[in-house]
Amino acid sequence: MRELLGGKGANLAEMNLIGVPVPPGFTITTEVCNEYYIHGKDKVTETIIDEVRDAMHRVEAAVGGAKFADNDNPLLVSVRSGARASMPGMMDTILNLGLNDHAVEVIAKKSGNPRFAWDSYRRFVQMYGDVVLGLKPENKEAKDPFEEIIDEIKKEKRVALDTELSADDLKELVTRFKTVVREKTGNDFPTDPWQQLWGAVMAVFDSWMNDRAILYRKLNKIPQEWGTAVNVQAMVFGNMGEKSATGVAFTRDAATGENIFNGEYLINAQGEDVVAGIRTPQQITLEGSRRWAKLQDISEEKRKAEAPSLEETMPEAYNDLMELQQKLEDHYRDMQDLEFTIQDGKLWMLQTRNAKRTGAAAVRVAMEMLNQGILKEDEAVLRVEPEKIDELLHPVFDLEDLHKVTVVTKGLPASPGAASGQIVFFAEDAELRHKEDSETQLILVRIETSPEDLRGMNVAQGILTARGGMTSHAAVVARGMGKCCVSGANGLNIDYKQRIMTVNGKQYREGEWISLNGSTGEVYEGKVKTKPAEPGDDFKKLMELAGRYAHLQVRANADTPEDAATARRFGAEGIGLCRTEHMFFKEDKIIPMREMILAETTEDRRKALDKLLPLQQKDFEEIFAVMHDLPVIVRLLDPPLHEFLPHNDRGQEEMSQVMNVPVRIIRHKVESLHETNPMLGHRGCRLANTYPEITEMQTRAVLQAVLTLKKKGINSIPEIMVPLTGILYEMKFQEEIIRTTAEKVFLEMGDRIEYKIGSMIEVPRAALTADRIAESAEFFSFGTNDLTQLTYGYSRDDISKFLPIYLDKGILKTDPFQVLDRKGVGQLISMAALKGRTVRPLLKVGICGEHGGEPSSVEFCHTVGLNYVSCSPYRVPVARLAAAQAAIKSKK
């Protein structure tokens, strides 16, 4: 019935239907809205006026006693808009409709709380004045006339807060409000509740066509013909005396998922008071209350006297609530978050919805509901938001401690987790500090990171950068390491010389403590306690189920044996991307690597490569050993060579000394390797086709490692990947080198093994000509980071300059580096998979960009028939769950 009643109306109706006591009300359907736009206000009013009166009578009957527009016992109502989909920009809510100078006195008397009555009245006049009578200024910066009056009175009364105003002050407010209404509209504020109601209904209809709502519909492709419904509902009050109360409750524990009903309430209070924190709310259950007292170190006597449970204070209402919460959870088959009000001893449910919960709670609830027989297997798998289980795999802040901290600034939540440490600005210093004391906790703070910083990043607890987006170097590497990272914190000003970072005028020196929340992007001052990750049995069970349902294979991006081990532990079914360049930054390899770069002849280059060969072979042996019996995609050297040379004077002088090469030569090489747009430069197979001997060496290293392990009885499945191909012949030339080298190795070692050669599809041209590339490539791996960069023409290092504005204006719905862009990048991917398979029907196709661990992107990969996704080890569980859900959904 959502089409007719809108979302809100339908929900209320559903609760009502299953016998949950909701405040009585009725819904004016979306059809009426459309009539309004065709025939106008008068005609529509005429058509429905009798039906509305009848409906109101039914509401009065249900409430029992109070009557709308009745001077002695006035029924107050709320009026809310309610479209099929929730829509910001439309009129939201008008409460307490039906109040006037007479009614307010009656309510004051009945509630015994004149301040409450007058406060409700002045709120109503303000809301109605703003929204229905149109007094709210369109320009956001202009002041609301009602707020101006409140400021006036506060000044006169010399008080700071609204809450300090007395009932008489509020009465005065209402008078002045009504004056301003008269002045601005030329009419008196309507005192007739029916006039108020029709005004509010029409205001809801009008709000369907205001600019913001139209824009929102445009952006979200919501047809204008849907229209909005109007919900009219009797007001109920939890603040009508000692037999009234209000509260919120969860059918299970939202933090842990434990199956225990819990919640808080306040006697003689309104909904907002519970969250506002002015009075301390009390626990609903006796058990909860006792637990709470124990934590607070409060005696049972004191607890009973000052903070008794609802179970104790209003046992009847409590029993009703217990019954209802079970009913609602059973009905919705999910943990519920309830809002209720007890008016004069009678329980009303104001709202129920699926409860927000932590990742741990989500997993536990789903698995317990599966055990309880409430959910079937596939339903249980669908029940956990994949993104959420990430929380189970990373350290988190101690919630208690977190309440005390000061947020210094905010960046992008680049890699989840929690970290506290002392500020350090240089990767080398971090290494040094770590060598001196391996227990030191450090936060590496950089403008941006580069591959030179790798080892420093590895010993730090967390990384904070001033520039760069969600897929900047820092972010990608940190996620790979499972290390907390906040990137692109624009507010940061870093002075490397002085070793000071400045935020909002405040300075933080090297050695001072800060903390990072990698899941929110927040940076805190000082030290905050963290808790380690603890996945547990429910998690294992869920992953097992996911494995059974998923069609997509999930691999990991891993460059070290440690990463590979983590990946395997998390259930990775292979390595989808083993970058070989990170290996070259290790101390024993950077020197021959640099020799190779400085070489002026093929011979000299070969000499340097000969030194690298045994070192790289050893790297591969270690990784293949961990990944035995699972496929490993090794990507040939990808980054531009200048990344392996130091760019500052100090580094160049050091290199000059270590290598015994004049610093002039090094500088000249760095200059000659300089590129205006390094992202579009001499890298990937462009390097390998310039210096084929690099591919020869790397092929040797891979295959010699595999054959060496084979002798020890360890089975490896190597897949060699050529990066950045865009032209068939780039691939063919590489294939030729690899195959020729392989045959030599097989001959030399007297044994041979199976291996595959594939292409990394990351430039649009590769996707467009995939039917050609597939002539040579046995598998495709989409590098979705670069493919996104090139398809949009965005540099992920620079995107922070306009991405926030694009997201804000709705030009982009999501960051395309986080959520795969289906229309553009996705089109290339599905086109390439299709074209590739026309030539090679069994072509294996997967993605290995950052998107491989993002649920919506994983779903897309499933939809277009890819074979696997590959993501950082810590994202493997997320990807597996997302893959399972995609498979289950597409089956349905």
Place this chain on the structure above:
Amino acid sequence: MRELLGGKGANLAEMNLIGVPVPPGFTITTEVCNEYYIHGKDKVTETIIDEVRDAMHRVEAAVGGAKFADNDNPLLVSVRSGARASMPGMMDTILNLGLNDHAVEVIAKKSGNPRFAWDSYRRFVQMYGDVVLGLKPENKEAKDPFEEIIDEIKKEKRVALDTELSADDLKELVTRFKTVVREKTGNDFPTDPWQQLWGAVMAVFDSWMNDRAILYRKLNKIPQEWGTAVNVQAMVFGNMGEKSATGVAFTRDAATGENIFNGEYLINAQGEDVVAGIRTPQQITLEGSRRWAKLQDISEEKRKAEAPSLEETMPEAYNDLMELQQKLEDHYRDMQDLEFTIQDGKLWMLQTRNAKRTGAAAVRVAMEMLNQGILKEDEAVLRVEPEKIDELLHPVFDLEDLHKVTVVTKGLPASPGAASGQIVFFAEDAELRHKEDSETQLILVRIETSPEDLRGMNVAQGILTARGGMTSHAAVVARGMGKCCVSGANGLNIDYKQRIMTVNGKQYREGEWISLNGSTGEVYEGKVKTKPAEPGDDFKKLMELAGRYAHLQVRANADTPEDAATARRFGAEGIGLCRTEHMFFKEDKIIPMREMILAETTEDRRKALDKLLPLQQKDFEEIFAVMHDLPVIVRLLDPPLHEFLPHNDRGQEEMSQVMNVPVRIIRHKVESLHETNPMLGHRGCRLANTYPEITEMQTRAVLQAVLTLKKKGINSIPEIMVPLTGILYEMKFQEEIIRTTAEKVFLEMGDRIEYKIGSMIEVPRAALTADRIAESAEFFSFGTNDLTQLTYGYSRDDISKFLPIYLDKGILKTDPFQVLDRKGVGQLISMAALKGRTVRPLLKVGICGEHGGEPSSVEFCHTVGLNYVSCSPYRVPVARLAAAQAAIKSKK
């Protein structure tokens, strides 16, 4: 008959058929080659041996006298391979086959020239040894054994050149050659001419399957089954005495196209001698000879004595030649380039082919042949290579002067023409020098140029850069200005501080003269005379014809009234790209532009823009006035803002003083605008969507200019283009701003005009989602430079690092920034045009990148149904001709 006879064999046969005396010969067909690969040598020899003997007898009969393998009067032959398409990597030619120790003596006697006889013999042994007997080393760096022997003998005889060796020395050479053959092959060099012949034929067949030929076929998709033919032809000698001669001739003047037969010959000489320049060749016609003597200041007597014409020395052979040249031109219906030999008074044609010619000659020949009725209109249009007519529009070097120069280094031929001038390293200095003396000739030498150098480039005669490709800033701007430019001269080392450029160790200081050949990329030392461009009437006639046949509209990329005027003069049918950013570099605009960039609030930005508005409006008025009644596409601001700020200390300090802003603020702004990959950064409509007020100002400037001109009775057709769109909403937001601003302007000025809003398609995503973009865009203009950059993932500023290697290895056939890549970029273009037109059937689609002036790219645009191409003004004639040819070809 090409399939059977191969290219060469078919040509020879054709000449023979029309009665041209070619040295008699026969062709062994491609079928035999295939038989060879199926059945092997022996079987094939057996099959054709009788036929070959018969054919040889017919050759003997035709020659009259000499007989193959006859000791007394030996017939010598040449053996050549000849596939359907010319194929490097295959065996080319063996001359003088049939020689042995006996025959050489006969020839020596008959020719009266023992040295010639022995030289022919030693050449034959070497060629046969290398190619047929396989003594040529496969490794290119290894030395040919025959060359080693030549070096030996030269040392012994203490001479430097082969030509200094006597007949006896050559005799000795042959002996030693034969010894090495015996040593290396174990057999004596074959003395039996028949054995020699069969060896050569099989060697041709074998060369069809050598590695280089296989690779070439692979790259060029030539099927292996085509096979190669073998041409056996009698040798004729122009050096058999005073009644023999050899020469080359043109049926018309290859430099000017004048319809006058001309050429050179040498008595008693071989083909190579004419070109080798050891003896001065004589003119063929009497008229030519007299003209030549006049130029050389030689008296008629001396001419007659020392260098008489063929017309005088051998009038009969001359008459035969005159007749033949006319016959051949008539037959091939094009100007011919002939090679002939006169042996003992008898004329033999060795080769005829369509003559290479200058652009001017091409145009004149085509138009005159049209007037003569030899060619029809469409044939005449097809006859001129579009690329060639570029020569008519730019100054060229005086050919006489050019022979004397030294080539210093070579870069890319970035913008055609010729220029001489004094070296200047800074644009500002160039401006100063030009102010002091507007006649000064300058060459601006830079590592690379940036928009700041514009004015300096404008006053220089030519531009030379050390970095950057064919579409670097320098190249694009220079072509736009029609100014000579050599870019990416990697050999250049520029020291700005010392004001010295170093090439190959030699230094050139500021003020020294150099010259640039923009059509070849050569850089010369010193001053070289240039001649201005002179298109002439034939050119006009050709352009008129082109205009009648072309379907594609040709527009120009022009940013100034001067460019626009040039474009219009060359027949541009509108402006396809008016970049607005270049305007901002003018003195009066750079300051408010910088104010805008430094502005921290929208208000301040608006203030600066208000200052720019009247200035920019004036620019547009001037351009629209020139382009009255033709459409002008104005592109909104495109480059990243940092391009408008000075990047060096000096510039920043100057700016600080001029604008009265602390240098610290300027530096901070420059830093904050810094981007890792500026090509992928904050530019195009990303800027305009960040600062919509820029679009407002530019829209105002365009439309106010149009309405102002309208009052003066001048009609403009403005088309506003949004650059770098990739997302529908980027376009929609801009469209909204433009339309709203337009309505305001129309209201203010009390008048309205028609205008279009379009999208520049330059990021792949725009092409992929063109059906969406077309919802908002009324026209598409493909920015093929950027589209190529992003489709390949190449930065045109950095591509010189690997492009030469890719071209060399055949990974790329052509530079995709010069010739549009049809498979990748072209696929996106045709996809986008198709998708766009499904939504908006009358969508106007064109390209405005550098490809718009490149013939093969223009042809592609015609093929996929675009509406127009736009190129720099000086390329407009090229594009128009290419468009006409594409239309004519597709009709056929």
